[in-house]
Amino acid sequence: MHAFTMSGYSRATTITHWIVAALFVFMLLTGFLVPYLPDTVSYKWIIRESHESFGLLVIPLVLVRLAIRVITGAPTKSHDVPSWVFWLSRAVHIGFYVLMFTLPITGYLVALPYGIAFFNVYLINHLPDSLNALLWLSREPDFYLAGLASYVHTIMAMTLVSMLALHVIGALLHHYPNTIRSHSV
Numbered sequence: 001m002h003a004f005t006m007s008g009y010s011r012a013t014t015i016t017h018w019i020v021a022a023l024f025v026f027m028l029l030t031g032f033l034v035p036y037l038p039d040t041v042s043y044k045w046i047i048r049e050s051h052e053s054f055g056l057l058v059i060p061l062v063l064v065r066l067a068i069r070v071i072t073g074a075p076t077k078s079h080d081v082p083s084w085v086f087w088l089s090r091a092v093h094i095g096f097y098v099l100m101f102t103l104p105i106t107g108y109l110v111a112l113p114y115g116i117a118f119f120n121v122y123l124i125n126h127l128p129d130s131l132n133a134l135l136w137l138s139r140e141p142d143f144y145l146a147g148l149a150s151y152v153h154t155i156m157a158m159t160l161v162s163m164l165a166l167h168v169i170g171a172l173l174h175h176y177p178n179t180i181r182s183h184s185v
Helices: 013-034 043-073 085-115 131-132 143-175 177-182
Strands: none
Touching: 013 043, 013 085, 013 143, 043 085, 085 143
């Protein structure tokens, strides 16, 4: 029994899924590792800049992924799947898309006072004046905003880990329904 009536996701959707998934696993690992490395460790800054650089790649990749998803569609609900499972799956997917956009934005705000490096090329070190005015910020580096963004970024990353766990469990239950059912008590 499969949870969805359509035969599955398109090849393009599957490829972008795994590229974005690998990127987010890398981002989570490096994001949780860097704060625990002493500042004297030389590779800490390489890891940090890699985290920032790949973080900047996330939004364009997610836009491509979303466009492919809109064009190719998603499998529809099968009648043999409980409604709550279907809606939980949809909620997790919507949550993923929200986090795939907001995590890079908050990460950008965290790094902004220190300068944004994209693969060792420094791009900017402050928001454009028009955005500063819109957000009532000064042109000077805003460490308060960076601190607040860091807190939100961390909470969202932990939320992403929880959602990934739900996603993996759901994928396993979907992919191996008879195996899991035969091992249950």
